[in-house]
Amino acid sequence: MTPAQGEQYDAIGARFEESKSTAAFSAADTYTLRAALGDVSGRSALDLACGYGYNTRLLAERGARPVVGVDVSHEMIRLAEKHPAGSPTGIEYVVADVAELPALGRFDLATAVYLFNYAPSRAVLRAMFGSVRANLSDDGRLLAIVPNPAPFPHGNYEEFGLRLLERVLGPEVPLIRQEFTTDPPTPLEDYEWQLADYERAAVGAGFGAVHWSPIRTPPPDADRDRSFWRRYRRHPVSSLMTCTA
Numbered sequence: 001m002t003p004a005q006g007e008q009y010d011a012i013g014a015r016f017e018e019s020k021s022t023a024a025f026s027a028a029d030t031y032t033l034r035a036a037l038g039d040v041s042g043r044s045a046l047d048l049a050c051g052y053g054y055n056t057r058l059l060a061e062r063g064a065r066p067v068v069g070v071d072v073s074h075e076m077i078r079l080a081e082k083h084p085a086g087s088p089t090g091i092e093y094v095v096a097d098v099a100e101l102p103a104l105g106r107f108d109l110a111t112a113v114y115l116f117n118y119a120p121s122r123a124v125l126r127a128m129f130g131s132v133r134a135n136l137s138d139d140g141r142l143l144a145i146v147p148n149p150a151p152f153p154h155g156n157y158e159e160f161g162l163r164l165l166e167r168v169l170g171p172e173v174p175l176i177r178q179e180f181t182t183d184p185p186t187p188l189e190d191y192e193w194q195l196a197d198y199e200r201a202a203v204g205a206g207f208g209a210v211h212w213s214p215i216r217t218p219p220p221d222a223d224r225d226r227s228f229w230r231r232y233r234r235h236p237v238s239s240l241m242t243c244t245a
């Protein structure tokens with residue numbers, strides 16, 4: 001168990017929902033994930049690092065059954081279980097560290113939107129992918145949204161909902177101190193892995209193929225026009241990683 005990670009999101013709690021529902025980078029992530037999911041009707045799904053259950057409910061609303069949401073933070077699972085949007089039938093929530101996840105089943109699909117960037121070491125990163133692989137069926141698929149290496153200090157993501165504050169070098173991986181641009185700002189920390197590190201860990205844990213896709217952006221509207229999304233696509237916060245057996 002990595003208590004610091006559970007504690008971080010226990011403290012962030014409901015402020016994460018404010019960020020998720022207002023930040024442009026989250027809108028792009030959700031748009032990308034929805035497009036990648038395809039038809040999940042009748043498929044079993046595991047939503048890892050489920051937070052307050054946003055993607056867990058998305059999976060259930062699209063007909064996935066059963067759907068299990070897993071998060072290390074007791075507070076995030078409490079928020080998921082009592083969310084005002086309700087809990088479509090077929091969802092179960094579990095408090096667990098994905099790096100130490102027991103076998104919950106053999107799922108057709110796993111989603112992990114900002115999980116792997118919380119691994120503080122290569123061993124934990126590998127263990128996380130190992131847990132996912134062990135919980136997937138032989139033709140199962142993992143869809144993961146992972147952060148790109150940060151443009152900081154020569155660039156930032158402020159207009160997209162995330163303010164990068166500091167990069168702290170560590171023995172294996174830099175730590176990034178940042179904040180969601182909520183009111184007031186919500187501080188958080190994660191680790192700056194390279195995309196090649198994620199890929200190496202996935203292959204080392206037994207995934208046969210890894211595919212990368214650029215993040216997609218929603219149609220322009222009155223708040224976020226075409227040039228806003230063009231700027232975002234030049235320096236997107238994240239990438240979509242698809243891993244198959």
Ligand SMILES: C[S@@+](CC[C@H](N)C(=O)[O-])C[C@H]1O[C@@H](n2cnc3c(N)ncnc32)[C@H](O)[C@@H]1O
Pocket residue numbers: 002005006009010020048049050051052053054055070071072073076096097098099112113114115118
């Ligand atoms: C940025 S939030 C993303 C939540 C959700 N995926 C979403 O997109 O709405 C990151 C989540 O990862 C969870 N988390 C971090 N490390 C974890 C671990 N080792 N095992 C399970 N959950 C973890 C945190 O508690 C937090 O809820």
